[in-house]
Amino acid sequence: MEFTLADRVSALTPSTTLAITAKAKEMKSQGIDVIGLGAGEPDFNTPQHIIQAAYESMTEGHTKYTPSGGTAALKDAIIQKFQTDQNLSYSPSEIIVTSGAKHALYTLFQVILNDGDEVVIPTPYWVSYPEQVKLAGGNPVIVEGKEANEYKITPQQLKESISTRTKAVILNTPSNPTGMLYSKEELQEIGEVCLEHNILIVSDEIYEKLVYDGHSHTSIAELSSALKEQTIVINGVSKSHSMTGWRIGYAAGNQTIIKAMTNLASHSTSNPTTTSQYGAIAAYLGDQQPVEEMRAAFEERLNIVIDKLNAIPGFHCLKPQGAFYLFPNVSKAAKMTGYDDVDAFTKALLEEAKVAVIPGSGFGSDDNIRLSYATSLDALEKAIGRMHEFVVNKSE
Structure with missing residues (x-):
């Protein structure tokens, strides 16, 4: 058949x-x-104290469903992480915990895109960005990040790629696959274009803890209150705490978008894995050495x-x-x-x-x-x- x-x-x-x-x-x-x-x-x-926390959560009976958007305790740990690392303040209603950062991105595109909406994706890009946009009915608009500019796009390139259908732009810093970082000044200039044209910024910061040779990571959301409101931050514990198989990611931003993502998650994954959420709490609140x-x-x-x-x-x-x-x-x-x-x-x-x-x-x-x-x-x-x-x- x-x-x-x-x-x-x-x-x-x-x-x-x-x-x-x-x-x-x-x-x-x-x-x-x-x-x-x-x-x-x-x-x-994965660091031993994280494994131990997850084990103890199971022995204590924390093996049942949790809220679709993640436990209150993990959201609080994520809120504390944002406050400590970026001096950003979020409320629990502005955060969703997902089954990995990839799931956060997938769910985000499902709730913000209608058929024909466009998402600007700089090259080189992580392989799943265009595919996830297409799955949501959107059209990827590919903009070349030139080697001469450290594989990053310029504000002018972004401006030229915008149409009446442009809904969002994806920024991945540090980047997979290039490892390059957008500077604070570059982010500010790109952010101004997004504010001018009312474009949502999808800031994938999954590699933020892995920076070298004196460089530092900047989240575009920390540059101004206006940019924070315009940005959905995507992150997780996979790369920072060597927890790829635990599948815990999250999105932070506009509560209307986060609520829609949570509603969708309730019909797709029910909730992120309970045990993994306890491990992620230990990842953020425990020893960072x-x-x-x-x-x-x-x-x-x-x-x-x-x-x-x-x-x-x-x-x-x-x-x-x-x-x-x-x-x-x-x-x-x-x-x-x-x-x-x-x-x-x-x-x-x-x-x-x-x-x-x-x-x-x-x-x-x-x-x-x-x-x-x-x-x-x-x-x-x-x-x-x-x-x-x-x-x-x-x-x-």
């Missing part, structure tokens, strides 16, 4: 990161020595491998300021080694050099690859050595 799928899913583009990861795992299962650099998660276990230790480890790896990566012929990589990804432009290396495009070059790296990286095409940037340094320094150096050898040998 044949089934016809809904148009909304037929138009989806499969996740490039998941496809590469699956292929690498398949090769490993066959005994092939593949080094995977596609991971989008820290290679540290493990967060700093993880950040420092990523910074050390970055500073060790960035020059080695740039020493590969045909590779050019801006030094990231945050997150845990390297995003080199490898278009020259692809041509030098005889490949028509970076996608083919990436495939050859996996099959011949046994290194799994993610092609930039999945992020809207055809000339790049993304590799994660959320893995051991030994594996990183070995993988870079293999890529170097591959390019040199293929170029001869």
Whole structure:
């Protein structure tokens, strides 16, 4: 019997990161020595005090449903986090806890977009942004963040992309996949364009705790009361506290939007996982030293491998300021080694050099690859050595 799928899913583009990861795992299962650099998660276990808090919550009987938008205790912890980190004040009615930050974004687009509404998405973008907008009936408007501008868009570019259908713009700082940060001044200028045209700002700040070399993260919501009202902040504990599998994210902002998101969540997920919410409370109210230790480890790896990566012929990589990804432009290396495009070059790296990286095409940037340094320094150096050898040998 044949089934016809809904148009909304037929138009989806499969996740490039998941496809590469699956292929690498398949090769490993066959005994092939593949080094995977596609991971989008820290290679540290969740801190012990968080695990302990979650365990105790279960033994105390906290294993039932919670309110759809999250427990009062976790909302209070998130409110305290905003106050401490950004000097921002939110009420519980302005916060929804979700099953991961991805779910927060998905639910947000479902409640703010009507068919044909437009969302401005800078490239390089996280792979799910355009797909989630399309699933909500919206149209992604892709604006190129140029390498010469550290892969960030300018206020003028944003202004030129706006139409009568523009509903929102997505800002991701630090960025996945580039690791670049928008400065306070850049955010202020972009914010002024959004205020002038009444555009909602979707500020994805999931990597805010992972910044390096003296850089600091700024939330656009903290720049003025007007920008706070215009912004929905998306965040979670996945990257900051190495809790990717716990699936706790949240959105903070306009209470009308948050209420609509909560209503939708009540008909989709019922509530975020109860045990995970207790873990997230401990993450925000407990010892933050493990967060700093993880950040420092990523910074050390970055500073060790960035020059080695740039020493590969045909590779050019801006030094990231945050997150845990390297995003080199490898278009020259692809041509030098005889490949028509970076996608083919990436495939050859996996099959011949046994290194799994993610092609930039999945992020809207055809000339790049993304590799994660959320893995051991030994594996990183070995993988870079293999890529170097591959390019040199293929170029001869």
